[in-house]
Amino acid sequence: MSLDGMTAWGRGHAVGFYALDGEGIDAVARFVADGWDLDECVVVVATAQHRAAVAELLTGRGYDPVARTDDGRYIALDAADTLQQVMVDGRLDPDLFLARAGEVIGQASSAGVPVRAFGEMVSQLWQNGLVEPAIELELMWNQLLRQHDFTLLCAYPTGAFEHAQLVDVRRVCELHTDLLPPSAVWEEGGVVEAGHACSRVYLPTPESVPAARHFVVDVLRAWGHAGLAPDAALIVSELATNALRHAGSPFRAVVDRRRGGLRVGVEDTTDTPLQRRDITIDDVNGRGAHIVEALSERWGSSPLPGGKVVWAELPLESGPAHVG
Structure with missing residues (x-):
């Protein structure tokens, strides 16, 4: 996916689509680095694997995620753990989400700097077949954006919508101010097997x-x-x-x-x-x-x-x- 120009958009709710490979992780790392270059605090809510991969890329480019954490410029959370904190009996609880997410964004903005956040919680729900909760979570993020001033980038894996109803895909698109398709989308499908x-x-x-x-x-x-x-x-x-x-x-x-x-x-x-x-x-x-x-x-x-x-x-x- 391409994040060129992300920093110019200002506050908003974008959605990106990534492959679980170097290009997708690189895009997230650039999103984080762009925030640090602008002296922003960056929040990343992702899987352990993706957090580690992003940190490795950032370190290789001369950034120090540990030091940024100590300086209050980096907050990294686990997507699955954070989801568990805002769900009750298998359902999203709006009050719990707004309280927990509001706490994190408040902590990030406490130093008086702009905030940007990258999240994979919606992706986790969608991949588990929980389409309605995923869309509900997108709506909750939009509500939080009305209460706090920050930039949000959500992510779905490339191919996540292949078997989805188009009406659901449209609902996802309409909830975002910007859509970021993969930069090499036609190269990601791999070999197509003969079939019907x-x-x-x-x-x-x-x-x-x-x-x-x-x-x-x-x-x-x-x-x-x-x-x-x-x-x-x-x-x-x-x-x-x-x-x-x-x-x-x-x-x-x-x-x-x-x-x-x-x-x-x-x-x-x-x-x-x-x-x-x-x-x-x-x-x-x-x-x-x-x-x-x-x-x-x-x-x-x-x-x-x-x-x-x-x-x-x-x-x-x-x-x-x-x-x-």
Whole structure:
């Protein structure tokens, strides 16, 4: 994920998406270091593994987390332990959360310096399938932001939303002032195994369109249908652009091999269909439906719970498939 410009945003509630690798940990370390460079107090609520990895990176870059702790510029807490402190009978207790989190932010700001915080508690809930409590916790953080002046960065693992309902993903996005997608999102999926269908969820940011395009190309190459990749990628690119421009929605790119053909599509959280518009030769925009229609055997839109999918079908190449 990219945190470039984070310090310029001022107070706010951002959400980032990271892989459990060097890039994600490096981004968190830069977030902490940026705060120290501005003489801020930094709060990190993360797993023991991630806290240790961040501290190692910071030490390697000439920072001293222990000294910053002693100076009141660094507060590191365990995400699981902190969650246990604010839950009763398996449910989040708003009063306990506001009291505990307010205590930590108050301690961080006691020296009269700005505060920034990085947290993984929401991620812990989401990964355990506790979607509603995760969203409730996001709401509690927003309430705390109205009571205290600080910058908050929440994090979800890359791929956390792959099997989630898009309406839930949209709720998460709407609770944040900034979205920080992975900087190399289309390189994080790894090898795509041959199969019947693949899908991936993307945030409503401009980076998601090329990411979805690369995803489709990777899937089709893995399936041995590289010849279809250019047309399929362009179709998904147009549909993803439509989801961002007209729906402002997270979307799911889908590639499905069925009955001798290929179906590609984009799901979003609105019921507004993609429509053909009358265009002139001078029009720059508004050609999405025309492009999809020209490249596919047939296309259409189908309703889904909480939204729709716009799909297009292409014939599989004749003869044996080959990997391009």
